[in-house]
Each structure stands twice: as structure tokens, then as C-alpha cells.
Amino acid sequence: MAVSDVVISFIVLVAIYGILSYGLTLKYGHTGLLDFGHVGFFLVGAYTSVLFVLPPDDPGDFTAYVFGLGDVPVVGTWVVGIAVATVLSGIIGGLVALPTIRLREDYLAITVLGVSVIFQRFIQAESWFANGPDALRGYSPPLKSSFPLLLEGQVSVPFLGVSLPATPVLFGVITAVVWGVALAVLAGERDRGSPLPVSTLYLAGSFGLSTLGRPDGPLANKVQIAAAGGIVAAVLMAVLLAVADRILLVGVLVSAFTWLVLIAVLARQFGRLSRREWLSGIALGTGFLVALLPIPFADAVAVKIAGSLLLLGAVVGGFYRAVQSLDWFAEAKVQIVGAAALWFVAIWYFVIPIVGPLGSGQLGPALKALLQNLVWILAFGGDVGVDYIAAVVGNLTVQVDYQRFLLAGFVLFMIGAYYLLELTARSPFGRVLRAVRNDEDVVRSLGKDPFVYKIQSMVIGSALAGFAGALWAVYTQGLTFVTFAPRVTFIALLIVFIGGPNNNKGTILGAAVFWAFQQATTQIASFFPPALRVNVVAFRLVVMGILFLIVLYYLPDGLLGKANYSTPREGDKTHTPQREGGVAARADGGDDE
């Protein structure tokens, strides 16, 4: 698997777990409901959506499930299945909450934990319902049959009664999301000020749309511009594909734009570092890299473990010593760690994949690996796809695989969930939720029924978990009851805590940290003999527990701290109307930007 594929599956997992954890952010972070049974709604969502798309059960085969609506027109589609899964999870969340919500924190946590285990055991024991302890398979994820995208044009997708050629349309969808997200990021960079000509890039990337915005009309804010720009880019790329069949060209264009945006972000983030700070960062990153070298290269397991741990200890000790003794180092330590991580990731992404082929003197495969990681939106190699012949590299088979499609869809859903949570947290409704978390008696004394708000919080939070469950079903293409163990709840809770329970951005950061750790340890485990791999994978649960403790003890508000959701937003002048006369001059003097 190419490194870009690892990154893509990483983002897909972050999106699923981000949405799942958003349910808990709403329940625990905003409302103070400690729901240890969150995974139960994840399970309900996953199995519901799958039962909607599975064909009716065939009594003759080995699988058995209660019903399959896949053959029913309209009802048996993923759109309906996911929608029903979301709604049903919300309803069940509300029903579970009714008898339990009056309990105090820890009792509530224990009872809902019990409920989630009941759900899991029900799936396991009642084999007529969803194939019991065995995996529930035999369904195909949405539009999977159209992938990998081909240019022959024989595949088409129905859209509003018209058959459209699959490749341009689906690639357009992917482009719209990727381009739109990149544009939104770029707009943020432009507002923050950047050493690079970001405004020009933004103007070009948005096809000039950014100049057309009017405060009250369409294109009023950067989200609308991002959406419009994404759609324009999608149409352009789709036309290019449909007319000129240049899949490699459009892939390079879209990938190049994202790289430019990433460079703009990094230039602002690290542009102010001095040379010695850069050098320390690079030294630290290289140190970590060297510390990990015994794992792939040493033969004896003892040497792998002891060597790596010793070297890691030395690197961490050196870092600690530098923070203690050097003032400039201590001041910039966060930036230095960031630079180290950047260096480390850059080597992992660009250098390590080409070291192998280059070592054996093969320039072609090395360039191919590099190209794959640069043009990340396309998948190279494989049996099907479009063939190109490039100088030096040789034969290339280019396609767009299903993972890239999932990436676009799931990232879009995660942004949607984030938007929903921001909307909720910043509204008067969110204010009541925070008040409930603080002191229910006060809420009661102010004429609001905490019960009604807690139930709504449980319903929305559980619906988000159910939605994430349906996405999980799409991603894994098979469900087993083991996946839905209480552990998942605690992972979601860890994610919420890492980023900050009262911070909607923090949940995404938490999911990213968690999955980065998961994937890194998976890669490390692959260098151990097969018999030991299980132990390595089990050991990371221990590390995760320690991580949980450290976060709770030293960072009770998470990495990003508490977000300020008080209305009106800072700097948002529409909420603070100026008063007439002399008062305005006095009162709002400090608000000027």
C-alpha cells in the first residue's frame, strides 16, 4: 500500500470516529451527560443501515438475518438506510434516556453501559436477527460498482432520471469536496496573513468568485465561496474528463492545488521560526527516526525493543534537558516539536518510500512511488485503469479507487457534523445545555426543564453515533458484534478528552491523534515476528490507558482548552448593534479591529 493510501484511510477513520465522538461531545462536553453506552447507538446505526440494503434473506445459505429490504425500490438504498439508521438511533437514544436520565452522573454512566452491552449480546445470541456471532456480509457499499473509475464510459450512474457517465460525475464529486475544503482553509490563511502570496492563490483557486461576494447576497462568506469554488472546479474537471479523457492531468491539477494550500498553511505556521529553532526541530525529528531504526533493522526481538526504548529515552531526555537549560528552547518548544513532527512526517511520506527502489538502483519504481504520493488523489498501479507511458517511470496504470470516494464523502459529513455542533453550541439552546451541565437547580429556578434538554441532547448525540455507525458499515463492508464492544465508547471518550470536551474543533484533533497513534503502532507491529504482533497490538491499549491518564491529569480541558461559545461571537458585529449618540462611542471603542 502506498503511503498516500495510508493517509487516506487514516482520514476516513478520523471522519467516522470524529462523527461518533461528536455525539459524545454533545452529550458529555456540552450537556454533562456521561454516556458510557454510546457504542450501543453506533451498533444500532450500523446494523439498521445494513439490513436496509441487504437482499432478502435466503433460507438456504449459511447467513440468516431478520429482513433485508435491498430489493424494495427506493427503500432499499443506502440513502434511505443511512437516514433511517440515524433517526432510529436517535429515537432509541431517547427511549434509553427516559428511565436513566434522572440518575446522577456515575449511575447514569453504568446503566447506559449496561444497555449497550445488552444490544451487543442481543446481536451475538439471537442468530436469527443479524447472523449472530458470525459476520453480517453480502452487501455492497454505495456506488462501489462504479469504482475504480474508468474512462471507457460503459458505466453510468442514474441521476434524477438521467443516466450520466459515472467517471466525470464521481470524480467531480470528489473534486468538489477536496477543492472546497482547500479553498476554505486558504480563506482562513488569507485572513491570518501569510508570508506567501496567498490572496493571489485564493483568487485563482476560487476562479475569481471571491471578488463577487456581497455582504447580503450570495457568496457573502468564505464557506459559500468555498462551496461555489468547489462546484466550479468539479464541473471544470468533469468536463476535462468527459471531453479530453485526461485523468492524469485532472488528478495532477487537483493534487497540486491541495499541496499549494498545505504549503501556505505550513509557511505561516513555521515561517517565523529562527534557524536554530529549525535545526533543533530537525534534530529532534531525526532523533525520533533514528530511535525507531532498531525496529526494522535489528534481528533479535530483544534488541529491537531495548534499542528503540533506550534511544527514545535518550531523545526524550535530551529534549527535557534542553527545555530545562535553554531559555529560547523552552519558549519555542511547541513550535520545535511541530517542526520535528513535520520533518518526521515529510521523511516518512516522501523519502522512505523511495529509499528501497533507489537502493537497488531502480529509478523508475522510485519515481513512481514519489509520483503516487504527490498525486495522492489518483491511485497508480493495479490491473484496471488508464494506461500512460511516461519517460523514465515507464508504464503507469492510473485510476480513482473507492477509498478516494469515501474520503470525499466522509470528510463532507464530518464537516457537516462540526457545523451542526457549532450551530447548536452557539445557540440559546446550547446555552441552556451548558447551564444544565453547570447546575440543574439553577436551570429549574429559571423556568426551564432540564429533563427536556437532556433528552434532546441524548437524541441528537445518539443520532450522530448512529450515523457514524452507518458510515462504519460502508467502510468495513461487514459487521461483527465484537466490533461494538464497550471499548469503542471509551475510545470515543478518549478522543473527546484529548482535544477538549468543550471544544468542537478539539474532537477532530482528538480523533486525528488517536488514529495517528493507532496507525503508527500498526506499522511498527509489522516489523515484529507474527507471534509477537498480537502482544504489540495489545500493548498499545496499555499505552492508550496511560495517555488517557496523562490527559485527564495534566490537561483536563484537553489540548485545545475550552472554547468560548458565548453569544455573540467575538468580532461578530451583527450581534452588537451600535447604540445611538455618545454611548456608542464609549461602549464600543474597544471593538474596533
Added chain:
Amino acid sequence: MSAILEVEDLRKTFGGIVAVDGATFEIEEGSITGLIGPNGAGKTTTFNLISGFYKPDSGTVRYDGQPLQDLMTASSDERLIWGSASGLTFGSIGAVAAVGAAGLGTATSLGVGALGAGLGAGVYLGQERLKTASDGHKFSRPFMLAREGLARTFQITRELSDMTARENLMLAPQQQAGEKLVNAWFRRDAVAEEESALYERATEMLELLEIDHVAEELAGNLSGGQRKLLELGRVLMLDPKLVLLDEPVAGVNPALTEKLTDRIRALRDEGYTFCIVEHDMEVIMDLCDTIIVMNEGKKLVEGKPATIRDDQRVIDAYLGVD
């Protein structure tokens, strides 16, 4: 003048302790009534009973002529949630039983499900009606009273410490459109308009109480006196008719106390009614129109401050003479 609150033979026991033992008194509309008495006289318990936080053992409290128990029946939101949950549960059990156990067809099963849903909702509404009709069942839904304009503060300040002072105030007003999730998501313009009006109101209240310089400070970081003021402001943001103040000036410095009492008097003149529990005799004598002295869960005497000051029974109660 008419009585806004009538307390009649109110009783409440905690285990073996009789906290309120047949208290009977009235509070006149547009007055400031002081409720005093030695420690353990049952003042705070009476407050909790009047504001609906405790269920009384017996006796009635009438607010604006209506018994509190009638005001505290289940709200429409609560009826909707429980009624639909009960209906949904009964309905799905019915439908599943019809398909799984009885092997009926889809249409029939849906019919059975609908029947079950009706039955479930009916069962809930029926038992709720029975509770309302029976004398033995007491409700405790203080928020229903706050909606009617009967508001209270707490003896130990209960500020929402994770929220700013301004947010504490903006939380209080009733019938905010943005407190409904549907409006918060889909009618954002209307909500934003309402919010900016609320923002202004909160600013005015903060200026009135002279704590506008800490408007964006977390309430948990405020000083004790500022919290008292914030809590008073929060209750006033409710637009209440009757305000129950539990020790409003405890821990507030003398200069501020004077301002606070002036403010309360001014609000009384605007038509608000106050009932105050306070241990600071000077404040009580200065502020109140009527004083009710409680002892051992009963009303001992009631009268003007001047008469209370010289009443031998009051002095005996405070000094513990049998």
C-alpha cells in the same frame, strides 16, 4: 391590596425533624415582606416549598389565587416526550408481536402497532390525569412556577461558573425562540435578532447592578458580592411578579448593601413583590414593609418593623427562652 401568595397550614418533615409545622401567612402584592427567625426556624424550607423545589407533606400554597400543585402539572413538552415514548414502545411491541408471534400480515401488524401506540399514549396520559386528580400525589416542578413569575435566588449563590456573567443573565428570559432546537438550526436570523435584543437587556441589567465591568468574566471568577448581584440580576431578567430572595446581602459590603436595598425598594415601587430571608436585622428593619417571624416551623408574629422590634416573643425566640 390583594395577596399574591397565600400559605395555608404548610407542613414538611425530614425524617423525625418537623421543619415546617403548619405555617400560615400571606404576602401582599407590591410589598417587601421579611421572613426572619432563629436558625432552624424553617425559613429556607418554607422558601423551597413555596418555590416548588420541595413537595409539601400537607397544606396549600396559592400563588395569584391558584394552588401551586395545579400550576406544577406536567408541561406540554414533558407530556409529548413521555406520551410518544410510551406510545412508541407499546406500538412497536404490538407490531413485533403481531409479526413474530402471531404471524399476521404486514397491514394487520401495522394496525396492531397503531392500536398499541394509542394504548401506550393513553396509559401515560391516564396515569398523569390520575396523579393530578389525587390529593395524595404532590408535584415538584419549580420551573413551571418560574414561568408563571414566581422566582427565587439561593442562599449559597449558585452561579453558572463556566459561563460568563452576561451569559448567566441571557439564560434567564422566558420563551426564547432559540431555545428550541428547530429554531436554533433553521431560523437563525430570527434567533440572532432576539439574541441581540437580549444582549442589550443583559447589558442594561449589568449596568443597573454596576457589574458591567465583569460582563465577559466567567461567573466562577467573580467575588462573593458580585455573585449575589449577578444572581439578583438573573432573577430580575425573568420578569417575575414575586421574587423570593434568600439572604441577598450576606457577604456584601455595607456600601453595596445600601445600593442593593435602594434597588429593591425602587423595584418594589415599580410593582415587583419581594419576600426576603435575611439575618442582617438592620437591613430587614430598614427594607421591609411587613415582617413575618417564624419559630419552630410556625409563624410566631407578623407586623410592621417597629412593632416586631419591641415584641417580647420575638426577643425570647431569638434568645432561646422557653
